[in-house]
Amino acid sequence: GAGVSQTPSNKVTEKGKYVELRCDPISGHTALYWYRQSLGQGPEFLIYFQGTGAADDSGLPNDRFFAVRPEGSVSTLKIQRTERGDSAVYLCASSFDRAGSGTEAFFGQGTRLTVV
Amino acid sequence: AQSVAQPEDQVNVAEGNPLTVKCTYSVSGNPYLFWYVQYPNRGLQFLLKYITGDNLVKGSYGFEAEFNKSQTSFHLKKPSALVSDSALYFCAVRDKNQGGKLIFGQGTELSVKP
Numbered sequence: 001g002a003g004v005s006q007t008p009s010n011k012v013t014e015k016g017k018y019v020e021l022r023c024d025p026i027s028g029h030t031a032l033y034w035y036r037q038s039l040g041q042g043p044e045f046l047i048y049f050q051g052t053g054a055a056d057d058s059g060l061p062n063d064r065f066f067a068v069r070p071e072g073s074v075s076t077l078k079i080q081r082t083e084r085g086d087s088a089v090y091l092c093a094s095s096f097d098r099a100g101s102g103t104e105a106f107f108g109q110g111t112r113l114t115v116v
Numbered sequence: 117a118q119s120v121a122q123p124e125d126q127v128n129v130a131e132g133n134p135l136t137v138k139c140t141y142s143v144s145g146n147p148y149l150f151w152y153v154q155y156p157n158r159g160l161q162f163l164l165k166y167i168t169g170d171n172l173v174k175g176s177y178g179f180e181a182e183f184n185k186s187q188t189s190f191h192l193k194k195p196s197a198l199v200s201d202s203a204l205y206f207c208a209v210r211d212k213n214q215g216g217k218l219i220f221g222q223g224t225e226l227s228v229k230p
Binding site: 004031033035040041042043044045048050055056058059091093095097101102104105106107108109110 | 120122148150152158159160161162165167168206210212215216217218219220221222223
């Protein structure tokens with residue numbers, strides 16, 4: 001497809017379990033972003049990749065959260081030892097971007113994570 | 117630190133009337149400014165952006181926004197609202213000198229009644 005694809009669209013997991021969320025960016029987009037959106041809130045920045053490297057991971061809340069983008073395309077957000085407070089919609093976005101440019105980001109539909 | 121404020125949680129307008137959704141921002145350097153719209157159960161969609169140049173920018177679906185540097189504002193406007201404009205609107209800012217991170221406001225729910 002032409003847009004940013006996120007899988008799964010919904011994920012229910014038990015407290016303490018490990019989850020992986022996948023993002024397929026728009027082909028050719030060099031920048032990839034992960035955000036988290038809680039109910040009634042704006043998207044909260046987690047991490048930004050430029051190519052394969054994490055250019056800014058200052059938004060990751062703690063060391064249970066980790067993200068990779070090994071080939072500069074698909075990215076996986078990994079959450080260890082999930083907690084109920086991790087429940088949110090996780091959004092991925094991509095852009096044809098170099099750091100500091102004004103290119104807009106295109107968002108996927110999100111993965112709704114529910115930790116029970 | 118970068119921040120965005122959307123002072124109104126909800127804006128109600130009648131169809132055909134003009135609408136304004138307010139946004140103010142704070143960055144240490146020069147800003148890039150964006151508006152996104154979110155319909156129920158759908159992802160964020162880009163509406164418009166200010167990069168440089170003319171302070172009045174025009175975007176999708178008849179929306180426009182005015183960059184005001186002295187007031188650090190970037191209010192979203194439309195001359196004549198449609199019921200189909202009802203959605204959640206987010207303002208976002210990126211500091212030109214601090215990479216690609218976008219900082220979003222809390223969002224404003226726009227409700228347009230017939």
